[in-house]
Amino acid sequence: MYQLTDVTKLYAKGRRAVPAVRDLTLAIEDGQWLAVQGRTGHGKSTLLNLLGGLDRPTSGTIEFDGKDLARLGEDQVTRLRAQSIGFIFQTFNLVPTLSAAENVEAALIPLRVRTAERRSRVNAALDSVGLADRARHLPGEMSGGQQQRAAIARALVKEPTVLLADEPTGNLDEDTRDEIINLLEKLWRQRGLTLVLVTHDTAIAQRAQRVGVMSKGLLSVRPAGRRGTPVP
Amino acid sequence: MFFFTYLRRELRRRMRQATFIALGLALGIGLVVTVTAASAGVKKAQSQVLKSLYGVGTDITVTGKAPKPPSPGSLPAKGSQTFAIGPGGAQVCTNGKCHNAAGQKIDHLESDSYSPISQSAVAAIARLKHVKAAAGGLALSDTSITIPKNFGKPSGSLPTPNSFNVQGTDTSKLSLGPLSAGTITAGSSLRGSDASSDVAVVDSGYAKSHKLKVGSTVRIVGQSFTVIGIVAQPQSGSPPQVYIPLARAQALGKAMGKSMKNDVNTIYVSATSAADIPAVQHEIKSIVPGDAVTSASSLASQVTGSLSSTAKLANDLGRWLSILVLIAAFAVASLLTMAAVARRVREFGTLKALGWSSWRIITQVMAESLTVGIIGGAAGVGLGFAGAAIITAVAPKLTATIAPATGQHLVTAGPAGSQSFSPTATHTVAVPMSASVTVAALVAAVVLAVAGGLLAGSFGSWRIARLRPADALARIA
Numbered sequence: 001m002y003q004l005t006d007v008t009k010l011y012a013k014g015r016r017a018v019p020a021v022r023d024l025t026l027a028i029e030d031g032q033w034l035a036v037q038g039r040t041g042h043g044k045s046t047l048l049n050l051l052g053g054l055d056r057p058t059s060g061t062i063e064f065d066g067k068d069l070a071r072l073g074e075d076q077v078t079r080l081r082a083q084s085i086g087f088i089f090q091t092f093n094l095v096p097t098l099s100a101a102e103n104v105e106a107a108l109i110p111l112r113v114r115t116a117e118r119r120s121r122v123n124a125a126l127d128s129v130g131l132a133d134r135a136r137h138l139p140g141e142m143s144g145g146q147q148q149r150a151a152i153a154r155a156l157v158k159e160p161t162v163l164l165a166d167e168p169t170g171n172l173d174e175d176t177r178d179e180i181i182n183l184l185e186k187l188w189r190q191r192g193l194t195l196v197l198v199t200h201d202t203a204i205a206q207r208a209q210r211v212g213v214m215s216k217g218l219l220s221v222r223p224a225g226r227r228g229t230p231v232p
Numbered sequence: 233m234f235f236f237t238y239l240r241r242e243l244r245r246r247m248r249q250a251t252f253i254a255l256g257l258a259l260g261i262g263l264v265v266t267v268t269a270a271s272a273g274v275k276k277a278q279s280q281v282l283k284s285l286y287g288v289g290t291d292i293t294v295t296g297k298a299p300k301p302p303s304p305g306s307l308p309a310k311g312s313q314t315f316a317i318g319p320g321g322a323q324v325c326t327n328g329k330c331h332n333a334a335g336q337k338i339d340h341l342e343s344d345s346y347s348p349i350s351q352s353a354v355a356a357i358a359r360l361k362h363v364k365a366a367a368g369g370l371a372l373s374d375t376s377i378t379i380p381k382n383f384g385k386p387s388g389s390l391p392t393p394n395s396f397n398v399q400g401t402d403t404s405k406l407s408l409g410p411l412s413a414g415t416i417t418a419g420s421s422l423r424g425s426d427a428s429s430d431v432a433v434v435d436s437g438y439a440k441s442h443k444l445k446v447g448s449t450v451r452i453v454g455q456s457f458t459v460i461g462i463v464a465q466p467q468s469g470s471p472p473q474v475y476i477p478l479a480r481a482q483a484l485g486k487a488m489g490k491s492m493k494n495d496v497n498t499i500y501v502s503a504t505s506a507a508d509i510p511a512v513q514h515e516i517k518s519i520v521p522g523d524a525v526t527s528a529s530s531l532a533s534q535v536t537g538s539l540s541s542t543a544k545l546a547n548d549l550g551r552w553l554s555i556l557v558l559i560a561a562f563a564v565a566s567l568l569t570m571a572a573v574a575r576r577v578r579e580f581g582t583l584k585a586l587g588w589s590s591w592r593i594i595t596q597v598m599a600e601s602l603t604v605g606i607i608g609g610a611a612g613v614g615l616g617f618a619g620a621a622i623i624t625a626v627a628p629k630l631t632a633t634i635a636p637a638t639g640q641h642l643v644t645a646g647p648a649g650s651q652s653f654s655p656t657a658t659h660t661v662a663v664p665m666s667a668s669v670t671v672a673a674l675v676a677a678v679v680l681a682v683a684g685g686l687l688a689g690s691f692g693s694w695r696i697a698r699l700r701p702a703d704a705l706a707r708i709a
Contacts, residue, residue: 106583
């Protein structure tokens with residue numbers, strides 16, 4: 001699915017160039033769950049942005065299903081994101097003026113899905129995350145856990161092949177955290193998704209198949225602990 | 233539809249800001265509509281003034297040049313009658329022969345304001361290429377005074393002369409000239425068959441003050457004319473009081489003592505199109521050099537008074553004030569929209585992450601701005617109508633004054649010979665001021681509303697187009 005080769009991302013800070021990601025080479029197979037840990041500011045979110053085509057590397061290649069994201073035009077990357085890549089954020093990032101159903105529907109708008117089909121897919125997505133009864137509620141009327149469920153539904157309604165999650169449980173209490181991770185794991189297994197999850201939580205990271213650690217822009221990857229399936 | 237749901241919810245979320253922007257636009261657009269309405273009202277008033285002077289359908293008016301007042305000490309013109317007051321009392325003199333005027337009625341029908349123009353000039357003008365029609369007229373003044381028998385004695389004093397305006401009208405071309413602006417309210421107008429008849433149409437105001445009706449008699453230099461109709465002229469006008477056939481006016485009228493047979497002193501011209509008026513004016517000047525050739529637009533420049541001042545106020549101050557307010561409204565709308573976009577960076581970054589293109593997001597933002605602009609425009613039109621209604625309700629009547637180059641002159645005979653003085657004859661009319669919202673103003677309002685919305689949205693859109701999703705999400709994280 002993903003093949004990153006010698007990927008470097010530099011950010012200009014005054015006259016200096018600060019490396020967020022350095023010489024990263026990484027392969028992520030279809031259906032694999034990779035957790036990425038590391039301290040704040042060491043490049044985890046940058047890696048996620050590069051994988052999602054939200055940013056471009058300064059050097060190196062990022063192949064996604066054989067296409068180099070760095071060389072695709074903005075429209076092509078946007079279309080790819082619309083069709084194949086789902087995002088989940090730490091702060092949920094639901095549009096505050098839209099209901100849960102409408103937030104989920106927003107993900108289908110770029111795909112020009114017909115209204116009737118949009119409605120049925122939205123209902124199915126909300127149902128799969130246990131939020132069918134909250135479809136008309138605004139984000140402000142839902143708990144943190146419910147908002148994150150809605151965000152997961154939004155990420156999955158377009159049936160992506162990749163799910164990129166940036167600290168999905170960072171703003172949740174312990175019980176809700178477990179609830180969300182259990183849900184993500186269930187959906188990962190059911191749909192055969194490729195899941196890349198950034199987390200500070202080691203317990204959560206250990207549930208993945210592989211764990212990567214970002215340190216000053218460098219990534220080292222190892223198979224996960226007890227629950228992870230060993231990956232060559 | 234998702235698009236409209238998102239738009240509606242977003243505007244509701246920032247209702248206060250949207251209302252503020254809409255009100256600002258409404259104020260600017262309302263001012264434009266009101267000023268345009270006031271300008272239209274002033275133009276309408278000016279047009280009424282001009283029409284009342286020269287009638288509907290008249291594009292150009294030719295008037296005889298100002299008669300030269302006699303130089304001090306010169307003898308009166310041959311045939312003219314002079315009235316002299318001396319130690320022997322009042323005397324009337326004609327061609328040097330004088331007699332006692334006590335007890336006598338002196339009645340003159342004179343062309344005081346304009347010199348005569350040969351009637352052949354009317355035909356010459358009518359033959360010009362871009363002239364649709366030309367008609368001659370005689371603007372005369374009937375002045376009469378009855379000298380009391382005891383005038384000159386200690387108990388005797390000179391009474392105030394009676395005076396009224398008489399318009400000699402070409403009965404074969406009634407669509408030109410002052411009579412064409414009026415509406416017959418009783419009886420009938422002059423007809424082609426009345427060309428040599430002693431019939432008259434009387435102004436409604438004059439008829440009321442002199443208790444005249446259809447069938448009454450008016451006397452003009454001792455000649456009786458039967459009133460066949462009453463005409464009501466536009467309120468703004470100061471029209472002639474009596475209209476008689478041109479041929480009869482030519483037979484009775486005099487200019488500096490000379491008969492006006494075969495003469496006119498005004499010519500009313502209608503051009504084939506408005507675009508031809510300047511060319512026709514130029515050609516007429518070569519036919520009647522020295523005479524005044526005025527079109528409605530050149531006459532408008534001579535109009536003074538509060539109508540003229542109001543026109544300048546509406547056109548200059550009003551226009552610039554509207555422009556300034558609009559610029560301010562547009563600037564505020566743009567700044568507030570940019571600020572709103574800045575607050576929604578997280579939202580737009582997320583939408584980009586979901587696969588929304590920049591254009592889709594820009595379309596959403598532009599639609600929001602356009603909606604606010606249209607709401608502001610609609611409110612502005614309402615404010616404009618209200619402003620126009622207030623102007624119509626409270627504005628005082630405006631005055632329009634025209635001071636022609638010529639005026640009456642009085643001649644007195646005394647030891648040093650005849651003396652004359654020429655008071656300026658000004659022509660002042662009162663004009664009601666009304667402001668009416670025109671279609672052009674409404675179209676302008678719509679265009680401004682759309683432009684305001686698009687301009688405000690474009691600043692926000694520029695920001696979105698430059699937004700890098702990673703940067704937006706970095707703020708989120």
